C-alpha cells in the first residue's frame with residue numbers, strides 16, 4: 001500500500017483518540033472491540049485513519065500494544081494509516097522516529113513539527129519516499145492560539161505561508177504523480193488559511209483537523225483530507241457505532257456529490 005492512495009479515496013479521515021473513561025470497567029478490551037467495529041464499518045468511507053499517539057501512550061504498554069494491533073488491522077482492511085505524533089528533532093533522532101513510524105509501517109504517514117528546521121525534516125521526507133509513505137507538517141494548527149508564532153510576519157506574509165512555500169519547493173523532490181509525499185496540516189477552523197496554503201503548495205496533500213468538535217466545517221477540494229476525531233469516534237459523546245456511521249455519512253454528503 002502507498003499512502004498517497006488515500007488521495008483517491010473519500011476525503012474523510014477518522015481520528016482515533018481513545019478516552020478510556022468512556023469504555024466501562026475494563027476499558028482496553030471494550031475499546032479494542034469498538035475500534036475494530038468502527039474501523040470495519042467506516043473503512044470504505046474513509047481516506048485514512050489517524051491514530052493520535054498521545055492517547056495510546058497514556059494507556060501504558062497495553063495501549064501501545066492496542067495501537068499496533070489497530071494499525072495492523074487497518075492495513076489488512078486496505079485503509080491507509082496516519083500516525084499523529086507531531087514529531088520533530090535533530091537529524092539523528094529524526095532518523096529513529098522515521099524508522100519507528102514510516103519504515104516499520106511502509107505506506108503510512110506521520111505528522112511533523114517543523115520548529116527545528118529543514119535538516120530535521122529531511123530524514124522523514126527520505127523515509128516517506130523509501131517506504132511509500134507521506135508526512136504532514138504543521139503549518140497553521142486548528143487551536144485558538146495558533147497565530148502566536150504561526151501568524152508572525154516573515155517577508156510580508158505569515159510564517160505559516162512562508163513555511164508552506166518553502167515546503168512546496170522541497171516537496172517537488174518527492175512528487176508521485178500529482179501529489180507530493182510532503183503534505184501540510186492546516187486547521188479546518190481557519191478556512192482562509194486552507195485556501196492560501198492550497199495556492200502556495202498546489203501539490204501538497206492537506207490534512208485539515210478540527211472538523212466537528214473544534215467547530216471546523218468540512219472543506220471540499222483536491223487533496224483536502226478532512227479529519228474529525230471526537231465527532232466521528234464518539235458521535236454523541238460516547239461509543240456509538242450507528243452514530244459513527246451517520247456522522248461519517250453526513251460529513252461525506254457535504255464533501256462528495
Ligand SMILES: O=C(O)c1cc(=O)[nH]c(=O)n1[C@@H]1O[C@H](COP(=O)(O)O)[C@@H](O)[C@H]1O
Pocket residue numbers: 015017052084111140141142143185186187209210211212213214227228229230231
Ligand atoms: O495533527 C493533527 O491531527 C492536529 C493538528 C491540529 O492543528 N489540530 C488538531 O486538533 N490535531 C489533532 O486532531 C485531533 C482533533 O480531534 P477532534 O477535535 O476531536 O476532532 C487531535 O488528535 C489533535 O491532536
